[in-house]
Amino acid sequence: MLVAHATWHGGALCLWAERTGPHELDHEVHPFATRDFTGTSYEPLVKGASRVELRMALPTHGDHPLPSAELGPEPFEGEPELREWRVPALVLEPFPAMALLQAAEHAGDVVPGTDLRFLCLLADEAVHLTGRGLVLPALLREDGDLVARWRPVIDDPARFRDLVRAMPAACRAADGGRPAAQVLREALSGLIDTTVRGLVPHPLLPPRKGKVPDRIPLAERWFQALTGPDATVAREPRDNADELIAELEAWAAAARRPSGPLRVCFRLAEPGAEEFTKEFEPPETTGEPERTEEPDAWRVEFALQGTDDPSLYVPASLIWAGEATLVENADETLLAGLGRALRLFPDLAPALDSPVPAELILDTAGAFRFLRTAAPLLAAADFGVLLPQWAGKAKLGMKLTTRTEEGEGSGAAASSGFDLRGMVSFRWDLAIGDESIDEDELAELARLKTPLVRLRGQWVELDEEQLEAALDFLRHPRQGRMTAAQAMQAVIHAGEEHLPLVEVDADGTFGDLLSGEADRRLTPLATPEDLDARLRPYQERGLAWLAFMDELGLGALLADDMGLGKTISILSLLVHERENGAAPGPTLAILPMSLVGNWQREAAKFTPKLRVYVHHGTGRHRDEELVEAVRRADLVLTTYGTAARDAEMLAGIEWGRVVCDEAQALKNSGTRQARAVRSIPARSRIALTGTPVENHLTELWSIMEFANPGLLGPRAAFRERFAVPVERDGDEQAALALKRATQPFILRRLKTDKSIISDLPDKQEIKLYCNLTTEQASLYQATVDDMLAQIAEADDKQRRGLVLATMAKLKQVCNHPAHLLKDGSRLQGRSGKLERLEEICEEVLEQGEKALVFTQYAEFGSMLQPYLASRLDRPVLWLHGGTSKQQRDELVQHFQDDPEPAIFLLSLKAAGTGLTLTAANHVVHVDRWWNPAVEDQATDRAFRIGQTRNVQVRKFICVGTMEERIDEMIERKKALAESIVGTGEDWLTELSVAELRDVLRLSPEAVSDW
Incomplete structure (x- = not known):
C-alpha cells in the first residue's frame, strides 16, 4: 500500500509517499518514506520532477515516526513528540503539480493522505475562483526580479480562517514548520497563477506593425508576462515599477468578492435533536426536546443555504418533498454539492446510495470524527457547516x-x-x-x-x-x-x-x-502640584497604576509605546509620593548613556524640587561618599555600564526603588550587566521599554525576572512552556496562558490608539531604491566571490565570521566605495545612495524643515558630515559614540531650538534611543540595521509626543543587491511575529551556501550606468 503525501515548500508542491512493509531503521531518514512512484498511476504525472530531501517535523514515538492515519493506527504508550526527519521527495513544476492535484484522488492504486487531499481542495478552490473571475493580476518583486503574477481575490476573513484551521500540519512541516496562514497564501496564489496561465492563451498582445520602438513600456512587458510559463518581466534602463505596483495594489484592495446564491450545508444534530420542518427558518441547537428513538444516533442533515443570507436554509427533506418551490434547481444544486463534498468527507458515501439523500446517521465516534476532521475541511471548501453551540467551547x-x-x-x-x-x-x-x-x-x-x-x-x-x-x-x-x-x-x-x-x-x-484592567478601573491620580506639566488622561491613569503596583510591592513593566512619556510618568510618581509623605526611599534609575542627559533635563524642567545625583564618570563618588550622596538625593541616575562595575557598592545601599529605562538592555539574562542589575536589592522595581520583546519571548522573561524575580519560574521552564509553543507552533492556548500570567504586571498603550492619544500626527514610511555605480558593482561582485571561495573550506566558527565580515563589507560598498576602501578618496559621483541623499537633504532644506539622517557606521558619518555641509552650504550636526555628554546635550538643544532648517546626522547605535528630536519631521535611514525594532526606535526620536507634523521616514535600499532581498525577508518575517529577526545580522550566518549565494548575488538592474 502506498500513501501519497504533499507539502508546500519553496513556492512549489513537494510530493512523497509512505509505504507499508519492512524497513531499515535510520535515526535521521524517515523509514517509511519514498519518492518512487514507479508502476503507479502517478508515474507519468511526476516524470521530470526534481529530487530533493526535506527536513520535516513529524509526530514521533520512540525511534520511528508515527504512520499516517491512512496506514492504520499504531498502538503505543505515552505521548508522541515532534522530531525532525529527512524525507526524500519530488519537487513538481507548476503545471505538472496542478495536473497531479486534479487527478490524485481518482488514482485507485495510490491512497492520498490528508495533506494531499487538502492541497487537492486548494487546487479545486483555485479553479473555482478562476472560473468566477475572482483573480487579479499583480506585479511583484521576487528575488530581485520583477514578475507578473495572478492572485486570488478572497475578501472574506472568515473563509480564509476556515482554510487556515483546516490545513493539516504535514502541509507546512518542512524546515521545522511554518504558520498555516503563510503557507496557505503561498499555495493558493501559486495554484491560481498556474490555473490562469493554463487557460489564457499566450501571447496576449498582437504583433507590432511598423518600426519597433526603442523602449517598450513597462506596462506592456508586464502584460506579456501574465501568460505563458515564464512570469519574469523583461527589464530595461530607467524602469520605475513603483507606480505600476502601487496602482495594481490599489486595484486589489478595492476588489470585492462576489458570492453565489446557494451552497450545500451540513448540520450536525445531537441525539434527541428535533428535525427542521419549517422552510427558511434558521437552525436552533439548544432547548430541543428529547427523542426516545435511537438514543445514540447523531444526524448530519443536508440542506441548501444562502451564501449572502445564511438564514435562508432549506433542508433536503423539503427539497425531495417538492416543497422548496422558491428555490430554482434545488435538487441539482444539492446533488452536485454532495458529490463534491464526498472526497472531503468519505463517511458520506452510505447516505449517497439513496436517490434522495437527506441525512447521514452516525454513532458517537463518527460524530466526533465529523467535528474534528470533516467539519473544518468542509467549511474551508466553502460548504455551510452548522454545529451545536457547545462544539469547540465546553472544555x-x-x-x-x-x-x-x-x-x-x-x-x-x-x-x-x-x-x-x-x-x-x-x-x-x-x-x-x-x-x-x-x-x-x-x-x-x-x-x-x-x-x-x-x-x-x-x-x-x-x-x-x-x-x-x-x-x-x-x-x-x-x-x-x-x-x-x-x-x-x-x-x-x-x-x-x-x-x-x-x-x-x-x-x-x-x-x-x-x-489586567486595573489601570482602567483605578481612579486616575490628578497631576501632582509640584509637577510643572499637565499630564494627559492616559498618563494620569498610568500614574495611578504605578502607585497601585508600588503599594502592593509588585514590580511593574511600563511598556508604553515609544514617545508616550515613560520618563515623565516615573518623575510624576516620585513627586506624587513625596507630596503624600509616602516616599519609599531614593530611586535608582539605570539608563543607557544616551539617556542620562535627557533624564537630567526633564527632571530639572518638570520636577525642579527633586534632588538628582548623577553617578557616572571617573569623578563619581564611591563607598561612604556614595552613601552620603544617595542620602541627600531623591533620584540617582547611573548607566548600565557603571551599574555593572559598581554593582557591589550599589547593592549595599537601601534603595526604595530601582528603575531600568530601555529595559531591553536586560534581554540577555545571562550577561554580566543583567546579573549585576538584578543583584541590586530594592523594595520595588520598574522596567521601562517600548519594545518588551525585540526578538524572542525569553527576552520578556528576562525583563520580568528583573521586575519580579522568580515570578515566571526558571528560564528553561518558561521557554518550554511558552516560548517554543508560541514562536514555533503558533500555539494560541500557550499565548493566552502567557498573557494571563503577565498582564497583571504590564501596562501597554500604543500611540496609534486614538483612545489613548488623538493628536499625534501620522507616520509615512517610504522605501527608496537606489542603483549602484559601475565601481560599486565591481567591488560588490569581487567581495561576494572572495567570500564564497573561502566559505567552502571554513569550519562553523570561521564561516560565521566570514559571513558577518562579508555582510559588513557589502553594506559599506552599497554606501560608497570610499567607505570600504578607506582611502580618503573623493565622494562625489561614485555612489547612488549619496546622490539620492543629497537630493533629499536639499528638498528638506528648501522646504524650511529638518531631517534626521541615521547611519550605523560612525566612520561613514564622519565622511558624510563635512561633505554634506559643503554641498548643502549649511552646518550639518553630527552625533556619534565619541560625542561627550555635554556636546550631546548642546547638539540636541541647538537642533530643537534653532528655527533654521537643519540636517542632523546620527550614529544609530549612539542616538537610536532616548533622545527627543521632534524638531525634525523627516527621518532617513541611509544603511539598514536589519532589525525592525531598532529602526523603529531610531525613527521615534522624531515621531513622539511633541511632534505636531506628519513624519516621513525614508529607508534606502540598493536595488538588485542583498539589501533588497534581506528587506523582503524581513517583511515576510514581520508578518509572522514582531521583529523575530535576530539582533544585527547574526541570523544571516545560519543561511546555507546556496541561500547565501542567492541573497548576495548582484542583479543587472542594480547598476545605473551599465
Whole structure:
C-alpha cells in the first residue's frame, strides 16, 4: 500500500509517499518514506520532477515516526513528540503539480493522505475562483526580479480562517514548520497563477506593425508576462515599477468578492435533536426536546443555504418533498454539492446510495470524527457547516475561586485596601464550560471512555490525557487559605499539565489585578502640584497604576509605546509620593548613556524640587561618599555600564526603588550587566521599554525576572512552556496562558490608539531604491566571490565570521566605495545612495524643515558630515559614540531650538534611543540595521509626543543587491511575529551556501550606468 503525501515548500508542491512493509531503521531518514512512484498511476504525472530531501517535523514515538492515519493506527504508550526527519521527495513544476492535484484522488492504486487531499481542495478552490473571475493580476518583486503574477481575490476573513484551521500540519512541516496562514497564501496564489496561465492563451498582445520602438513600456512587458510559463518581466534602463505596483495594489484592495446564491450545508444534530420542518427558518441547537428513538444516533442533515443570507436554509427533506418551490434547481444544486463534498468527507458515501439523500446517521465516534476532521475541511471548501453551540467551547479545565478575607494580613495593608501578604480563601474546582463538576461525575466520564459525553444536558469533547490529569487533580487538597501572593503564583503556573485554567473568580482589587484592567478601573491620580506639566488622561491613569503596583510591592513593566512619556510618568510618581509623605526611599534609575542627559533635563524642567545625583564618570563618588550622596538625593541616575562595575557598592545601599529605562538592555539574562542589575536589592522595581520583546519571548522573561524575580519560574521552564509553543507552533492556548500570567504586571498603550492619544500626527514610511555605480558593482561582485571561495573550506566558527565580515563589507560598498576602501578618496559621483541623499537633504532644506539622517557606521558619518555641509552650504550636526555628554546635550538643544532648517546626522547605535528630536519631521535611514525594532526606535526620536507634523521616514535600499532581498525577508518575517529577526545580522550566518549565494548575488538592474 502506498500513501501519497504533499507539502508546500519553496513556492512549489513537494510530493512523497509512505509505504507499508519492512524497513531499515535510520535515526535521521524517515523509514517509511519514498519518492518512487514507479508502476503507479502517478508515474507519468511526476516524470521530470526534481529530487530533493526535506527536513520535516513529524509526530514521533520512540525511534520511528508515527504512520499516517491512512496506514492504520499504531498502538503505543505515552505521548508522541515532534522530531525532525529527512524525507526524500519530488519537487513538481507548476503545471505538472496542478495536473497531479486534479487527478490524485481518482488514482485507485495510490491512497492520498490528508495533506494531499487538502492541497487537492486548494487546487479545486483555485479553479473555482478562476472560473468566477475572482483573480487579479499583480506585479511583484521576487528575488530581485520583477514578475507578473495572478492572485486570488478572497475578501472574506472568515473563509480564509476556515482554510487556515483546516490545513493539516504535514502541509507546512518542512524546515521545522511554518504558520498555516503563510503557507496557505503561498499555495493558493501559486495554484491560481498556474490555473490562469493554463487557460489564457499566450501571447496576449498582437504583433507590432511598423518600426519597433526603442523602449517598450513597462506596462506592456508586464502584460506579456501574465501568460505563458515564464512570469519574469523583461527589464530595461530607467524602469520605475513603483507606480505600476502601487496602482495594481490599489486595484486589489478595492476588489470585492462576489458570492453565489446557494451552497450545500451540513448540520450536525445531537441525539434527541428535533428535525427542521419549517422552510427558511434558521437552525436552533439548544432547548430541543428529547427523542426516545435511537438514543445514540447523531444526524448530519443536508440542506441548501444562502451564501449572502445564511438564514435562508432549506433542508433536503423539503427539497425531495417538492416543497422548496422558491428555490430554482434545488435538487441539482444539492446533488452536485454532495458529490463534491464526498472526497472531503468519505463517511458520506452510505447516505449517497439513496436517490434522495437527506441525512447521514452516525454513532458517537463518527460524530466526533465529523467535528474534528470533516467539519473544518468542509467549511474551508466553502460548504455551510452548522454545529451545536457547545462544539469547540465546553472544555475540561480548572476553575479557581478566591475571596479576600478582612483583617487577615500578616503585615500592614496597603492604602489601596489590599495587601499581597493578606490571606484569601480559595477553592479549586473542575469545570466544563461554566459548569463545575464533582468527583463522581468525573469518574463516570472516565468510565465511559468516549470522546463525546453528555453532561448536565450538554455534550462535551474530552480526551484521555485530560481525564487522567483531572483524576490526579482530585487527589490533592482543593480548598483552604493562602496569601494573595500565593494565589497569584497559582494563577501564573496553572495549566502546566494537560488541564488549562478556564476561569478565575476573584473579588475586589485582587480581581482587578488579575484581569489586567486595573489601570482602567483605578481612579486616575490628578497631576501632582509640584509637577510643572499637565499630564494627559492616559498618563494620569498610568500614574495611578504605578502607585497601585508600588503599594502592593509588585514590580511593574511600563511598556508604553515609544514617545508616550515613560520618563515623565516615573518623575510624576516620585513627586506624587513625596507630596503624600509616602516616599519609599531614593530611586535608582539605570539608563543607557544616551539617556542620562535627557533624564537630567526633564527632571530639572518638570520636577525642579527633586534632588538628582548623577553617578557616572571617573569623578563619581564611591563607598561612604556614595552613601552620603544617595542620602541627600531623591533620584540617582547611573548607566548600565557603571551599574555593572559598581554593582557591589550599589547593592549595599537601601534603595526604595530601582528603575531600568530601555529595559531591553536586560534581554540577555545571562550577561554580566543583567546579573549585576538584578543583584541590586530594592523594595520595588520598574522596567521601562517600548519594545518588551525585540526578538524572542525569553527576552520578556528576562525583563520580568528583573521586575519580579522568580515570578515566571526558571528560564528553561518558561521557554518550554511558552516560548517554543508560541514562536514555533503558533500555539494560541500557550499565548493566552502567557498573557494571563503577565498582564497583571504590564501596562501597554500604543500611540496609534486614538483612545489613548488623538493628536499625534501620522507616520509615512517610504522605501527608496537606489542603483549602484559601475565601481560599486565591481567591488560588490569581487567581495561576494572572495567570500564564497573561502566559505567552502571554513569550519562553523570561521564561516560565521566570514559571513558577518562579508555582510559588513557589502553594506559599506552599497554606501560608497570610499567607505570600504578607506582611502580618503573623493565622494562625489561614485555612489547612488549619496546622490539620492543629497537630493533629499536639499528638498528638506528648501522646504524650511529638518531631517534626521541615521547611519550605523560612525566612520561613514564622519565622511558624510563635512561633505554634506559643503554641498548643502549649511552646518550639518553630527552625533556619534565619541560625542561627550555635554556636546550631546548642546547638539540636541541647538537642533530643537534653532528655527533654521537643519540636517542632523546620527550614529544609530549612539542616538537610536532616548533622545527627543521632534524638531525634525523627516527621518532617513541611509544603511539598514536589519532589525525592525531598532529602526523603529531610531525613527521615534522624531515621531513622539511633541511632534505636531506628519513624519516621513525614508529607508534606502540598493536595488538588485542583498539589501533588497534581506528587506523582503524581513517583511515576510514581520508578518509572522514582531521583529523575530535576530539582533544585527547574526541570523544571516545560519543561511546555507546556496541561500547565501542567492541573497548576495548582484542583479543587472542594480547598476545605473551599465
